[in-house]
Amino acid sequence: MSDNPLITAQNLSVHYPLRGGLIGPKPYVGAVENVSIEVAPGSFFGLVGESGSGKTTLGRAMLRAAPISKGDVLFDDGEVAYSLKNLGKKELKDYRSRAQLIFQDPYAALSPRMTVRDIIAEPLEVMGLTKTRAETDERVREIAAKCRLNVEHLRRFPHAFSGGQRQRISIARALVSAPKFIVADESVAALDVSIQADVLNLLKAIQQDMGLTFLFISHDLSVVAHVCDHVAVMYLGRLVETAPTRALFSAPRHPYTQALLSAIPSLDPDDRGKAQKLEGEIPSPTNPPPGCKFQTRCPMAIDRCRVEEPLLETAGPEHNVACHRWKELAM
Amino acid sequence: MSRLIDVENLTLQFDTDEGRITAVDNVSFSLEAGEVMGLVGESGSGKSVTAKSLMKLNPRNAVYGPDTKITLHLDDGPIDVMSLQNDTEMKIVRGGAISLIFQEPMASFAPAISIGEQMVEQLMIHTNFSKAQAKEVSVEMLDRVGISDPSTRFGQYAFELSGGMRQRAMIAMALSTKPRLLIADEPTTALDVTIQAQVIDLMKDLVSEFGMGIIFITHDLGVIAQTADKVAVMYLGKLVEQGTVRDVIRRPAHPYTRGLLAALPTLDDIDAPLTPIPGDIPSPLERPSGCVYNTRCQEVLGPRCSAEAPRFSQVDTDHAAACHLHDPQGGGA
Ligand SMILES: Nc1ncnc2c1ncn2[C@@H]1O[C@H](COP(=O)(O)OP(=O)(O)OP(=O)(O)O)[C@@H](O)[C@H]1O
Numbered sequence: 120m121s122d123n124p125l126i127t128a129q130n131l132s133v134h135y136p137l138r139g140g141l142i143g144p145k146p147y148v149g150a151v152e153n154v155s156i157e158v159a160p161g162s163f164f165g166l167v168g169e170s171g172s173g174k175t176t177l178g179r180a181m182l183r184a185a186p187i188s189k190g191d192v193l194f195d196d197g198e199v200a201y202s203l204k205n206l207g208k209k210e211l212k213d214y215r216s217r218a219q220l221i222f223q224d225p226y227a228a229l230s231p232r233m234t235v236r237d238i239i240a241e242p243l244e245v246m247g248l249t250k251t252r253a254e255t256d257e258r259v260r261e262i263a264a265k266c267r268l269n270v271e272h273l274r275r276f277p278h279a280f281s282g283g284q285r286q287r288i289s290i291a292r293a294l295v296s297a298p299k300f301i302v303a304d305e306s307v308a309a310l311d312v313s314i315q316a317d318v319l320n321l322l323k324a325i326q327q328d329m330g331l332t333f334l335f336i337s338h339d340l341s342v343v344a345h346v347c348d349h350v351a352v353m354y355l356g357r358l359v360e361t362a363p364t365r366a367l368f369s370a371p372r373h374p375y376t377q378a379l380l381s382a383i384p385s386l387d388p389d390d391r392g393k394a395q396k397l398e399g400e401i402p403s404p405t406n407p408p409p410g411c412k413f414q415t416r417c418p419m420a421i422d423r424c425r426v427e428e429p430l431l432e433t434a435g436p437e438h439n440v441a442c443h444r445w446k447e448l449a450m
Numbered sequence: 451m452s453r454l455i456d457v458e459n460l461t462l463q464f465d466t467d468e469g470r471i472t473a474v475d476n477v478s479f480s481l482e483a484g485e486v487m488g489l490v491g492e493s494g495s496g497k498s499v500t501a502k503s504l505m506k507l508n509p510r511n512a513v514y515g516p517d518t519k520i521t522l523h524l525d526d527g528p529i530d531v532m533s534l535q536n537d538t539e540m541k542i543v544r545g546g547a548i549s550l551i552f553q554e555p556m557a558s559f560a561p562a563i564s565i566g567e568q569m570v571e572q573l574m575i576h577t578n579f580s581k582a583q584a585k586e587v588s589v590e591m592l593d594r595v596g597i598s599d600p601s602t603r604f605g606q607y608a609f610e611l612s613g614g615m616r617q618r619a620m621i622a623m624a625l626s627t628k629p630r631l632l633i634a635d636e637p638t639t640a641l642d643v644t645i646q647a648q649v650i651d652l653m654k655d656l657v658s659e660f661g662m663g664i665i666f667i668t669h670d671l672g673v674i675a676q677t678a679d680k681v682a683v684m685y686l687g688k689l690v691e692q693g694t695v696r697d698v699i700r701r702p703a704h705p706y707t708r709g710l711l712a713a714l715p716t717l718d719d720i721d722a723p724l725t726p727i728p729g730d731i732p733s734p735l736e737r738p739s740g741c742v743y744n745t746r747c748q749e750v751l752g753p754r755c756s757a758e759a760p761r762f763s764q765v766d767t768d769h770a771a772a773c774h775l776h777d778p779q780g781g782g783a
Pocket residue numbers: 135148149150168169170171172173174175176177338404
């Protein structure tokens with residue numbers, strides 16, 4: 120992947136201010152801290168990590184829907200090049216048509232009082248991308264067909280649809296403005312496995328068909344293994360490992376990645392008790408531990424880990440890991 | 451092992467504005483003490499309704515089928531759950547002999563009362579403990595489920611706990627009455643894999659420690675493989691397959707179970723395509739005639755599948771499926 124990245128996070132930090140603290144430095148939640156990633160065009164880029172690790176915040180920052188406190192996000196699709204930190208009003212409007220979000224919850228995201236046609240058409244109308252109703256209708260029908268929704272479906276209201284169908288409606292809505300970059304935040308988490316497989320296949324097919332680039336946020340590593348070509352692992356707002364999917368799953372280098380992989384329940388009943396168990400929970404991001412953020416739970420932690428924060432190092436082709444002891448783990 | 455519960459011909463319908471819908475259709479199973487049964491199936495298949503039926507916790511619009519029989523075997527003899535009429539009579543079952551962990555942990559704790567107060571209140575209803583004893587037992591239970599600093603947590607509110615801790619507090623509350631049967635409805639679904647692994651371990655310890663039976667409801671077959679002794683698979687209110695966890699996962703006999711397993715993304719072969727079950731689950735208002743799965747089944751045997759409801763046939767010792775594939779001669783149902 121030597122092409123220019125479509126989207127790049129450069130030492131990106133997102134801080135949410137906390138109340139209180141009149142004296143001294145203002146307290147904040149470091150939801151994302153100093154994260155750098157490059158997403159190549161046409162990539163299906165996975166983002167994993169436990170609840171609260173900052174996945175949604177990073178995805179939102181890449182859509183300019185979360186405040187960029189430090190660093191920047193750069194977008195370059197060959198037609199336009201933006202620094203998201205410094206977007207003017209007009210540019211932001213244009214960016215909204217190029218970068219879109221698919222919501223997590225197919226039940227909450229759709230307005231019950233609008234027909235499916237109107238739900239899908241809304242972004243076109245809000246952004247003023249089509250001039251006539253006929254043009255809008257054509258775009259809606261075209262994208263609906265790609266998402267396997269027929270003309271009959273378009274006339275109905277969302278409550279009449281199953282979870283999988285609703286998720287297809289959300290996808291059609293996100294795609295109607297012909298974006299280049301899509302953030303899919305836990306888009307299949309609420310679906311049953313059989314419907315999940317269907318929606319994932321649809322996303323992959325559309326991605327290839329329309330040349331889209333995806334940031335795919337999920338806490339389900341098995342799903343990520345199947346659909347993503349590259350994966351980044353987050354812990355407490357930091358990037359701890361990033362690698363091509365095959366490398367990450369066959370040779371994980373960070374103790375946290377290893378623990379995550381090992382905790383996936385195996386389908387083999389005779390594997391019971393084999394999993395390597397991670398004790399405790401992710402610390403609060405308002406009060407992160409010093410040194411390596413994973414040291415409070417890491418089975419490999421040494422004194423150095425408690426004082427010095429590890430930096431990302433190259434562990435293989437496009438494979439980066441932030442751990443003082445990754446070389447020992449690689450043996 | 452001794453028998454803990456027998457469920458025979460459980461049928462439950464709901465009266466709704468759109469008509470009477472069948473949520474659970476003639477379901478039978480039983481559980482031994484010390485046994486963990488996984489109950490799986492897609493959303494809407496009737497898992498939660500089945501679980502609540504065992505405690506008669508269904509809303510007013512619920513109508514039980516006349517042949518429904520639920521027998522709970524306690525030390526003092528069997529209890530016919532369907533014959534229990536009012537809340538007083540149900541007391542022995544609800545929160546006493548059977549505890550339920552609800553699907554949504556936030557909904558199970560009142561927001562304005564501390565975790566500890568709720569545990570104490572519940573214990574005092576179902577046991578003869580004094581307030582001080584109830585507090586002691588509650589703190590001990592919080593400790594048992596791996597909550598650090600339990601006496602501080604005792605005074606906290608549900609919103610102050612993380613998801614995993616809240617789930618463990620739920621389990622602690624459900625276990626404090628030392629139930630004979632624990633029903634856990636999706637107890638790990640909202641949790642991260644790491645915390646999920648902790649909760650699963652905890653539940654397994656508890657089975658061996660207290661010898662209780664567990665009905666574990668989930669749509670995650672990996673979790674079932676790691677926790678359950680046996681499995682029951684539901685589709686559109688029907689039980690379609692039952693067997694030991696090894697048999698059902700390694701040699702699934704019902705086309706629906708095979709479909710569920712094929713749709714799972716596994717780490718063994720990450721290049722394998724994902725295979726969805728074709729079509730959508732029919733609305734409970736439009737239940738297909740014959741076999742309820744015939745609108746999506748890949749192995750349909752012809753008109754018989756849409757005409758005749760399949761009976762349960764034995765495919766192995768302790769392994770049965772309701773599908774005409776395993777009942778070639780037929781014989782009517
Ligand atoms: N608007 C906000 N204001 C303050 N804090 C926030 C805000 N949004 C997120 N946070 C905090 O930032 C951290 C990261 O949250 P984020 O939602 O990005 O995590 P996540 O990885 O998406 O988790 P999940 O898997 O639960 O969705 C959390 O501690 C969260 O509480």
